[in-house]
Amino acid sequence: MHESLIKYISNHAVTPLTESDLEIIKKSFTPKKFRKRQFFLQEGEVCNQLAFIVKGAMRQYSVDGKGGEHMIRLSIENWWAGDRESFSTQTPSKYFIDAWEETDALLVTKNDFNDELKSIPAMMEMSRVLDERHAFALLNRVNASISLSVEQRYADLEKNYPEFLQRFPQHIIASYLGITKETLSRVRSQTMKK
Amino acid sequence: MHESLIKYISNHAVTPLTESDLEIIKKSFTPKKFRKRQFFLQEGEVCNQLAFIVKGAMRQYSVDGKGGEHMIRLSIENWWAGDRESFSTQTPSKYFIDAWEETDALLVTKNDFNDELKSIPAMMEMSRVLDERHAFALLNRVNASISLSVEQRYADLEKNYPEFLQRFPQHIIASYLGITKETLSRVRSQTMKK
């Protein structure tokens, strides 16, 4: 169960994990199963855990006044889930996070996570690398949203995250791109013709 | 000249700066003036310096096939400018960065910056805090772009970054919001009526 997390940390750090590091990690990351549609976080709650996804898929989204869902982030195996802003600042989250598929995750609390960052160099390195990549991905998404057509944004997604298209239904992909499912359906059929 | 930078670092760290820290900082951050429209970075170049803005305003934008500019980021006094992705990964940038106003900046090279992160604790703390905040701001911008109306996005900007509205003309604000200047003009006059 913890194997994929340990492999993941090793892959994203230069400092190797010691035996005692492994002990700490196994102790502080506790496995949890999520059923389809089960919430990991709800709007208004403070996010006090992060989840490493071992198997399955989760989504993070905001809900507007009319009940419409807007996909902020999609995560599958070997990705993290959690609202980083709420987690770091201990303020209520604006988002929901739930399991889209049956999911196996490893949960870590804020305290344990912070302790690990301090005592395990590899953990710190991995965390920095990921935060950095995450910021790059977000800026690219902002750039796409203000500079590309719907068709180009979809092509971008297909190129950069092809897994998403196979794991999530189109209405979720559409929401992630900031459009309706009908528009996505039409854009796709247009593109197919060419 | 370096005063505002030093104050800025102190404000964003808990560890105080020592005398020797100050020496290092003064040595590695070199002042540079930018005239209006002068480039700090051009598409295709690798960003090997970061700029701390002491006075003035800069903008970061991509340019599409038709020559249209899309504002990715706006920065004024006490903000940073530079393409973090290009800077960190040493890959060619997709963006242009230029001075919108006559600007006084302090430039630091990648090597000096990395050395400082290692040797000056306050610098490391500040850097982490800022990267974190930057990531939060980006996620909020993504959320706004897929879940809010143009009117709401403008109101958001007005609330969170009122300085921008006074420092940059409306066609730049419009681009930052991902719309045309005409649409922004109309949305504003609509809102005024209410």
Added chain:
DNA sequence: CCATTTCGTTGACATTTGTCAACGGTTTTT
């Protein structure tokens, strides 16, 4: 000080995207 550029606005019109409703084909649940 004049010439030029920039800026914001407006109108007319085209294009894109959203909304609502319906449908058949799935998958899921009971």
Added chain:
DNA sequence: AAAAACCGTTGACAAATGTCAACGAAATGG
């Protein structure tokens, strides 16, 4: 196995936004 929910598509129409052109006011540069 039947019923219900979900999914993707399509059509007709409405609403939002973009495009192009024009204008005057203001700022800028020589």
